[in-house]
Amino acid sequence: MLNNSLTLENISKRFASRPGSTSQLQVLDNIQLNIAPGEFISIVGASGCGKSTLLRLILGLDEEYDGRILLDGKPIDGTGLERGIVFQDHRLFPWLNVEQNVAVALKNSPLSAKEKRDTVREHIELVGLQDFIDAYPHQISGGMAQRVAIARGLVNRPSVLLLDEPLGALDALTRARLQGELQNIWAKEKITMILVTHDVDEAVFLGDRVVVMQPNPGRIRRILDIDLPRPRNRSDSRFIALRDDVLSDFAELH
Amino acid sequence: MARAQTVAPEQYVPALPKGNVQRLPPAPTRPVRKVEVPRTWAWSSQLGDRALPWLLPLAVLGLWFLGVEQGWLSEQVLPPPAYVYETLSDLFASGDLWINAAASLQRVVVGFALGASIGVVLGLAMGLSKTIEDYLLPTFNAIVQIPVLAWLPFALLLFGIGEPLKYVLIAKAALVPITLCTLQAFHQAPKGLLEAGRAYGFSRWQSVIFIVLPAAVPTLFTGLRLGFTKAWLSLVVVELVASSEGLGYLIVYGRQLFQLDLVMAAVVVVGGIGLLIDRGFDYAERRLNRGRTPAAGRLS
Numbered sequence: 001m002l003n004n005s006l007t008l009e010n011i012s013k014r015f016a017s018r019p020g021s022t023s024q025l026q027v028l029d030n031i032q033l034n035i036a037p038g039e040f041i042s043i044v045g046a047s048g049c050g051k052s053t054l055l056r057l058i059l060g061l062d063e064e065y066d067g068r069i070l071l072d073g074k075p076i077d078g079t080g081l082e083r084g085i086v087f088q089d090h091r092l093f094p095w096l097n098v099e100q101n102v103a104v105a106l107k108n109s110p111l112s113a114k115e116k117r118d119t120v121r122e123h124i125e126l127v128g129l130q131d132f133i134d135a136y137p138h139q140i141s142g143g144m145a146q147r148v149a150i151a152r153g154l155v156n157r158p159s160v161l162l163l164d165e166p167l168g169a170l171d172a173l174t175r176a177r178l179q180g181e182l183q184n185i186w187a188k189e190k191i192t193m194i195l196v197t198h199d200v201d202e203a204v205f206l207g208d209r210v211v212v213m214q215p216n217p218g219r220i221r222r223i224l225d226i227d228l229p230r231p232r233n234r235s236d237s238r239f240i241a242l243r244d245d246v247l248s249d250f251a252e253l254h
Numbered sequence: 255m256a257r258a259q260t261v262a263p264e265q266y267v268p269a270l271p272k273g274n275v276q277r278l279p280p281a282p283t284r285p286v287r288k289v290e291v292p293r294t295w296a297w298s299s300q301l302g303d304r305a306l307p308w309l310l311p312l313a314v315l316g317l318w319f320l321g322v323e324q325g326w327l328s329e330q331v332l333p334p335p336a337y338v339y340e341t342l343s344d345l346f347a348s349g350d351l352w353i354n355a356a357a358s359l360q361r362v363v364v365g366f367a368l369g370a371s372i373g374v375v376l377g378l379a380m381g382l383s384k385t386i387e388d389y390l391l392p393t394f395n396a397i398v399q400i401p402v403l404a405w406l407p408f409a410l411l412l413f414g415i416g417e418p419l420k421y422v423l424i425a426k427a428a429l430v431p432i433t434l435c436t437l438q439a440f441h442q443a444p445k446g447l448l449e450a451g452r453a454y455g456f457s458r459w460q461s462v463i464f465i466v467l468p469a470a471v472p473t474l475f476t477g478l479r480l481g482f483t484k485a486w487l488s489l490v491v492v493e494l495v496a497s498s499e500g501l502g503y504l505i506v507y508g509r510q511l512f513q514l515d516l517v518m519a520a521v522v523v524v525g526g527i528g529l530l531i532d533r534g535f536d537y538a539e540r541r542l543n544r545g546r547t548p549a550a551g552r553l554s
Binding site: 060061079080081083084087089091095104105106107108156 | 446447449450451452453454455456460464465468469471
């Protein structure tokens, strides 16, 4: 039985501050985090705290770091279909329609052609875009494009879905609606989700735990348990208290 | 002041559906808003836009008529438009026009096909392998600077005066922009999409076939179009120097007999055919790009 827990052990990451330069910039310093299967983790922090870099390491796009990333007890090796991703800019292929864009993620999947077709349809229905299967990215709104990206991130049935500020570029109303949808999808799929965001409200609304990061060098400041029943109510006094608690970290930092 | 605090929670609308929703409702469509333009104004401005490209050619033609009428240049140097038209009709009626145009078209098609295939292969090779690019590109860039005419004496000795000479020089002209545009397509490959591809375990070949090449279609097409223009231009140059038929030959022949009407008629045909082919490429390009351009800006 796979338990799909994700463990980050002593993750550190340096960049050369300029190409060819010997002086180095510490982007991540000794990150330790155990993520339980099916947990929703929100990572918040000001820009430059290394939160997106951390997500790239977990995805396997960048393999130059110190420390270990273990999925189900085994170190990760490059990218893998068991880890899905939704980027901030939806990164849909402009020459493919919605259905084809979701199917792109299945190019290296072991499923049969029919199984692929079925699972693509299911995931497009999951994000409510069944009427837009033939539409091209430029024909749909930013919010819809991001839903397609979410469907594409989920279509391989990953055990971990990484969300890199997926709603950051959307207007407030669309963002609030998609936060609700994301929480429903998470409840339905029962997979681990790691959300990187700079929106504290969003982090508290969605996360089982909120990891607050701080820059120079990028490290974990503290981890908060959000022990509130779902779906969460933003006007609930406990919600507001938790949100203000996280926000106070930012106030101190500046 | 914390940046996150500037987001007022009040501006969110509670949007959670009650209960555990299995299927989400279809996303709302956004109505396309049309700007109403008064009809008469739209009509006249549309007419103005259509007429605009014709103003300059018509003005030049008018100047030509005027120049001949006023005797600014002698008739031997600048034949009247009517005379050129007459020569053109004669060429058309006698079949000479078709014979020469066909000879030219055949050369340009063969040379262009040759140059385009080599150019695409060269560009692909350099795009796929940094080593090949490092070996070839500097030399290529140096050779590119040498015009077709400068190659001619050497090429004449090498290929003789027959058709292969024309094919090679036309191919060379077409090859340059096509190679460079193909290579550019690789350099411009959308990084964000390549990363997305890596997340789905794309191999190098899958990245090239499913991301680099589809994203490159507009750039490749620009290369082909530029290549054809270059091929058409050098065709005339090559025919001017060494040929016994073709549109370029008509120009030389006319010059030697001091029949400027023939020269003018051939020039009009060269320009006309070139323009027609360019319009054809333009049309095909717009069809290919339909629906792609608006999204292109979102690529990173």
